[in-house]
Amino acid sequence: MNEELLQLAQRMPKAELHLHIEGSLEPEMVFRLALRNGVRLNYPNVNSLRAAYAFNNLQEFLNIYYTGMSVLLKEEDFFDLTWTYLTRVHQDNVVHVEMFFDSQAHLERGIPIDVQISGIRRALQNGKEQLGISSKLILSFLRHLSEEHAFETLKLAKPFLDQLDGFGLDSTEIGNPPEKFARVFARCRELGFKITAHAGEEGPPDYVYQALDLLRVDRIDHGNRSLDDAVLVHRLTDEGKTLTVCPLSNLKLCVVKDMDQHPILTMLKRGLKATVNSDDPAYFGGYVNDNYRALIEHLPVTREDLYQLARNSFEGAWITEEEKTKHLHELNRVFAQTDPLSTGGEISCNRTGKIPGGR
Numbered sequence: 097m098n099e100e101l102l103q104l105a106q107r108m109p110k111a112e113l114h115l116h117i118e119g120s121l122e123p124e125m126v127f128r129l130a131l132r133n134g135v136r137l138n139y140p141n142v143n144s145l146r147a148a149y150a151f152n153n154l155q156e157f158l159n160i161y162y163t164g165m166s167v168l169l170k171e172e173d174f175f176d177l178t179w180t181y182l183t184r185v186h187q188d189n190v191v192h193v194e195m196f197f198d199s200q201a202h203l204e205r206g207i208p209i210d211v212q213i214s215g216i217r218r219a220l221q222n223g224k225e226q227l228g229i230s231s232k233l234i235l236s237f238l239r240h241l242s243e244e245h246a247f248e249t250l251k252l253a254k255p256f257l258d259q260l261d262g263f264g265l266d267s268t269e270i271g272n273p274p275e276k277f278a279r280v281f282a283r284c285r286e287l288g289f290k291i292t293a294h295a296g297e298e299g300p301p302d303y304v305y306q307a308l309d310l311l312r313v314d315r316i317d318h319g320n321r322s323l324d325d326a327v328l329v330h331r332l333t334d335e336g337k338t339l340t341v342c343p344l345s346n347l348k349l350c351v352v353k354d355m356d357q358h359p360i361l362t363m364l365k366r367g368l369k370a371t372v373n374s375d376d377p378a379y380f381g382g383y384v385n386d387n388y389r390a391l392i393e394h395l396p397v398t399r400e401d402l403y404q405l406a407r408n409s410f411e412g413a414w415i416t417e418e419e420k421t422k423h424l425h426e427l428n429r430v431f432a433q434t435d436p437l438s439t440g441g442e443i444s445c446n447r448t449g450k451i452p453g454g455r
């Protein structure tokens with residue numbers, strides 16, 4: 097195992113673009129919030145809850161995930177959840193995050209949308225002021241519910257649209273293709289929002305085509321199954337679409353059999369703009385740097401691959417060109433500083449994609 101690469105992965109600045117904030121709810125916090133809110137849990141203790149985190153597929157995970165979030169009732173619960181995540185990933189040198197929240201799951205439990213958004217937003221504001229982490233907030237529609245339900249949610253979100261940055265699509269993929277939501281995403285686009293959708297996690301390449309053609313997404317979440325279709329890979333590379341890949345999630349949900357079979361390096365070789373993300377870190381065994389570590393431990397990851405992955409995270413973020421340039425400058429600085437062949441020369445702000453140090 098390469099200690100130097102592990103340190104570099106830890107140290108390099110990065111953006112996380114695929115994070116369900118409810119998926120950062122650690123078992124300890126589930127129990128703390130249950131006590132605070134008087135919620136009865138079906139598990140006697142933290143260890144028994146953690147022991148239940150063994151999944152054969154996406155649906156088995158989702159069943160526990162929706163149960164876990166039942167302790168989130170008040171504005172301060174959403175604040176604590178989000179603030180805890182931000183302080184945790186600050187240690188991983190995450191400098192920008194674009195997070196999902198599953199508004200409909202909370203609405204179904206009777207939690208008003210303003211409670212959800214204001215708790216999350218207050219923590220994001222603190223994250224900017226106290227940790228220097230910038231952020232975007234994405235309301236993700238649940239695809240196992242109807243398009244009508246999504247439209248109703250959009251209506252409820254209307255007074256808070258200035259606090260949202262985009263819309264996503266998650267939950268049970270197979271049997272709930274993107275086409276089911278074509279009209280509601282057309283409306284979101286008309287309103288000027290960015291769009292992303294989970295596609296090709298378990299579902300076929302056709303769902304990725306639908307996300308591109310019918311939802312007109314700005315990026316694809318997961319997208320693993322795109323590799324089954326060479327024409328689709330060309331299309332994604334031609335259009336420069338970012339894929340928000342989640343290695344530990346893929347392992348835990350049996351999307352890949354072993355980490356040494358993870359396709360992320362193949363994605364990079366084929367020119368796909370893959371990024372590394374944690375998805376639901378409390379459930380899948382780690383935060384973003386744990387995902388980098390798993391890749392380094394199991395695949396022949398190079399320094400150039402790390403650079404490309406971090407670079408892709410900024411290129412795929414919904415931030416301004418100036419912000420991208422600033423982040424890439426810092427990324428280049430870290431790589432130049434840690435280049436074993438470098439004599440420590442001038443660091444240019446390169447936007448060419450070439451790794452500083454020149455190898």
Ligand code: HPA
Nearest residue numbers: 116266267268294375376
């Ligand atoms: O990985 C995921 N896939 C689909 N829906 C989800 N909701 C939380 N995590 C996920």
Ligand SMILES: [Zn+2]
Nearest residue numbers: 116266294375
């Ligand atoms: Zn996800």
